[in-house]
Amino acid sequence: SATIDSVREYPIDNLASFVQVPASEPPTKLKELIDTWGLIKHGEGGYFKETDRSPFVMDAPTKITKKGSWEEEETTKLVLLKRNYSTLIYYLLTPDSPIGKMHKNRNRIIHILQRGKGQYVLIYPNGQVKSFRVGFDYANGEVSQWVVPGGVYKASFLVPNEEFHNGLLISEVVVPGFDFEDHLFMSGYDEMVNLLGEEKAASLKFLL
Numbered sequence: 627s628a629t630i631d632s633v634r635e636y637p638i639d640n641l642a643s644f645v646q647v648p649a650s651e652p653p654t655k656l657k658e659l660i661d662t663w664g665l666i667k668h669g670e671g672g673y674f675k676e677t678d679r680s681p682f683v684m685d686a687p688t689k690i691t692k693k694g695s696w697e698e699e700e701t702t703k704l705v706l707l708k709r710n711y712s713t714l715i716y717y718l719l720t721p722d723s724p725i726g727k728m729h730k731n732r733n734r735i736i737h738i739l740q741r742g743k744g745q746y747v748l749i750y751p752n753g754q755v756k757s758f759r760v761g762f763d764y765a766n767g768e769v770s771q772w773v774v775p776g777g778v779y780k781a782s783f784l785v786p787n788e789e790f791h792n793g794l795l796i797s798e799v800v801v802p803g804f805d806f807e808d809h810l811f812m813s814g815y816d817e818m819v820n821l822l823g824e825e826k827a828a829s830l831k832f833l834l
């Protein structure tokens with residue numbers, strides 16, 4: 627996507643203390659937001675709420691493999707999957723849940739920053755790693771819109787900030803709409819080593 631093609635690369639170092647060891651509780655202001663909106667714990671880490679799901683349903687043309695998997699390699703046939711046209715969520719990282727774990731989605735996901743600061747780490751099928759900062763400090767290369775391609779692994783972690791009580795609040799739009807069948811966690815460290823080699827994998831292990 628044009629949103630990240632030439633995005634400033636950011637090193638993955640100087641992790642915040644609460645990224646290394648999560649806090650026991652969210653800061654009061656973030657706890658209030660979680661309670662007011664009724665955000666719930668996400669399986670990836672962080673908190674979320676689906677705020678919209680299109681009532682319209684499409685037959686989404688989808689390439690799958692013989693085994694029925696949706697991994698890009700050796701796709702063999704086209705099936706039509708019933709999917710809502712779109713979904714929209716809020717997604718929140720907090721010091722007590724500061725990491726969105728490495729996973730991929732079949733479809734591209736549009737991310738829009740609402741508040742705070744974070745860092746994204748993408749791993750492409752060829753092993754390329756791209757890491758960038760999300761925030762409103764455009765002069766320093768941060769972005770507030772980013773589209774992650776389908777089939778690309780994604781993880782995120784919190785960056786300390788005063789603007790939003792050490793939180794990161796984003797919106798995510800998926801087309802076709804989110805379905806668990808389209809979601810896959812990285813299977814584990816072995817898969818990461820296969821993609822990146824030992825050294826790089828060791829430095830990104832905290833995102834599994």
Ligand code: GUN
Pocket residue numbers: 668676713714715804
């Ligand atoms: N349910 C569980 N995870 C998700 C997600 O990431 N998006 C949506 N829309 N629903 C979910």
